[in-house]
């Protein structure tokens with residue numbers, strides 16, 4: 328399938344929308360850190376919350392200069408085990424599996 | 430004109446039917462799913478199947494929309510194998526209803542052993558009656574693992590992957606699903622799964638063969654007009670009308686027509 332938009336047109340069409348999303352992300356990390364500091368807990372970079380560590384690791388991937396960022400972020404957040412678990416502990420999912428050592 | 434091949438109208442209002450018809454929807458398919466609470470008996474599912482095979486088709490017809498359905502007990506209620514088997518035993522008596530296309534949405538939720546057992550029993554039921562299958566893949570961190578377990582399970586039963594649609598694919602699963610010969614569905618949700626923008630990115634990267642889009646609108650945060658919004662996104666980027674029609678009408682039409690029961694009424 329063709330890619331009809333030129334790079335400049337992609338920026339024209341989507342920049343402001345994603346500028347806002349970057350600011351939302353920055354404000355979210357600030358908000359987490361303020362709450363963590365108030366509670367005497369580690370801030371984003373050292374958080375014990377699996378999701379916050381997964382978030383930071385994904386953000387680092389965004390600027391590593393490699394392609395397929397969306398696929399790689401989803402893989403980073405995925406459970407890479409291959410055997411079924413014994414029993415479902417809950418119905419939902421939290422959004423990120425504990426990071427693997429890699 | 431479009432088809433929304435995955436939407437849960439039992440959770441939507443009649444105004445939604447009206448808005449969908451105005452936006453060009455001509456046909457939908459509604460897989461059986463989790464109601465947001467666990468049903469207490471197999472009889473609860475029987476009533477649900479009556480709703481899917483009788484009430485919803487009539488409600489849709491008021492707006493010129495053809496309604497079709499898929500039956501199963503969903504993976505969120507599959508931990509209780511006893512209940513699941515009671516529900517599975519009720520399904521054959523609904524298979525001759527004219528709007529039933531096959532078994533779905535079956536699959537996995539937390540990738541547990543019981544879920545996998547019940548999945549196998551659904552696949553066997555589909556194989557026995559030569560029915561098509563619509564697959565739900567797990568959420569978020571469980572999706573990659575679950576998608577692979579499901580595809581392996583279907584292959585074990587010798588089912589033609591061309592008669593199976595694996596739904597809720599994203600960037601990390603779409604390639605493998607298509608390579609293994611299955612059809613793939615992208616679900617357009619505001620917060621999870623795919624946005625219209627990412628769905629169009631995936632078309633640009635993976636092409637439009639054996640790939641469709643759906644709203645999967647239900648009782649959660651979702652949008653019954655997600656398919657026409659994705660059509661708009663494609664047009665806004667300058668994609669040809671033929672490509673828009675292929676992903677939002679021709680592809681679902683081709684896949685679903687294999688059932689011998691799908692119709693847009695036109």
Ligand SMILES: [Zn+2]
Nearest residue numbers: 460462534645
């Ligand atoms: Zn669904």
